[in-house]
Amino acid sequence: MRPQRQLCPVDLMGIEELGAERSRLLFVGNHAILGIDVPLLIRNLFEKTGIWPRPLGEHAWFSVPFVGELLAHLGGVDGTRHNCDLLMERGHNLLVYPGGAREAWKRTTDKPYALLWGETHLGFARMAVKHGYTIVPVATVGTEDVIQPCADIPIQRILTVGGYLKPPGGSVGGKAFEQGARFPLVVPKPAKAQKVYFRLMPLVRTQDFQGQESDEDLLRSLRDLTRSRLEEGISSLLEHRRSDPHRFVFQKAQDRQNQKQEAAVASVQEAAAAASKL
Template identity: 35%
Template sequence: MLGIVLVDHTLSDGAPLHVDITDTDKWAIRTFLAPLRAWTSPKFYGLDNIPEGAALLVGNHTLYGGIDVPLLAEEVLRTRGRIMRGLAENVLIGTPGVRHLIQRFGSVRGTRANCRALFANDDLVLVFPGGGREAVRRKNEKYVLKWDGRTGFARMAIEAGVPILPTAMIGIDDALDIVMDADHPVLKPVKAIAERLGARWELAPPLVRGVGPTAIPRPERFYFSIGEPIETKAWQDNPNIDAAAAELSLLVRKAVEEEINFLLAERDRDPGRTLWGRLRGL
């Protein structure tokens, strides 16, 4: 059994290993998120599946990737008393101001060394295997996982012997319509210039429309679900870590897709899915 091993507890980029969220912080977070919470009336399922000690939340990135995550993080903090330590994209960590803000509330650069340190610290770690590409989705990719065979998260969980919690989020993809994505023919000249300049065009965000012609999301309800833990210790006996990680990754992908389908079914039967439905319910 490999289990969690002792590691150098120094995180990269000056991120703190231990994050202390004060009562003032909690008030500030809840106040800041109050308009979004009121606009979306989120529902949460399966938070009781979060165990004590180290665990890995593996979820789907929704459109733009960061609109709904704070609501889940705040709810987990409020109801379970746990801070979600996100493994953030390099572009976020590389942006001054943004880096300091997300580090203040627990996120770190998504490296294996940082992940090991957080597991050894008994933290609740959050990762989106689809990364930025899944967040800047195309028109035909609503709630589609774009993992492209990524298995690093599974390898880390196996090495540490921590459970994986399949996590799903839906809502923002229903609140915004993609008008033009990075694959649109009109953008071919822009794409050519961007690629010549070394930019990653596949991460170009789509143009969206929400309320009327604006980019304000429509008041669709957000839904979140955390599934039952998948224990990873059984894969530690496999001498081929690559094969073990690939097998576990497929199992987790299926579990996340099941959680997404569960939420889609809940959404479809929910009379309060829209703001008008919620007002009628009052």
């Protein structure tokens, strides 16, 4: 976490949207590439509000040896409907990414920060309505300017080690491991290391709709409203960072170097001026 803190300073905005609410919250975000944003959001949200949302992970992650164990150690939960029901019945705050692994495993043809939600995916809205949770859209930008996909590798080639092993599939591997799925080969751009920006958007309340979790028209409207607020948040963050003088991690070092050079030039000029008077 320390290297992330140094190379990915965080600017978390919109905390005022929460008001006094600290429970029964469902944070819904746009997934940055490889999910690098998740620990940054959780840590900073906890530091500023005391809220530590449990992330609901794509089934695919939990079928990969060691990765599932690591996620569980960090508080992640396999995002099945059963697990979600259990957590919501106990009032846990949760964090979910409707784009799942497909959004985290962005391809070279995908636009940075694009929402890659399936039109039939209504799960988060259904669970929020069923349990009377407040949806908190949380937008992020920053990481996909530093880490970018340069190639799309068929996931089957990775999981089977070129065909030598049997891949996870179906209910074990999840949709992320279906035929045709791809994993990004990424290239980091250290010179572009910069802040990761988050913004909590206006809340989407569902309490008045409890008992209507079978109404798909209602669920679509809540899903679309959440998506619209996320897209608005992404746009506003992209605009905000353009005017942030402290956006880039190495900007301070460059500024200090420029100041030293300017001071050296000024010193030489002063010495030359003094010598000319002799």
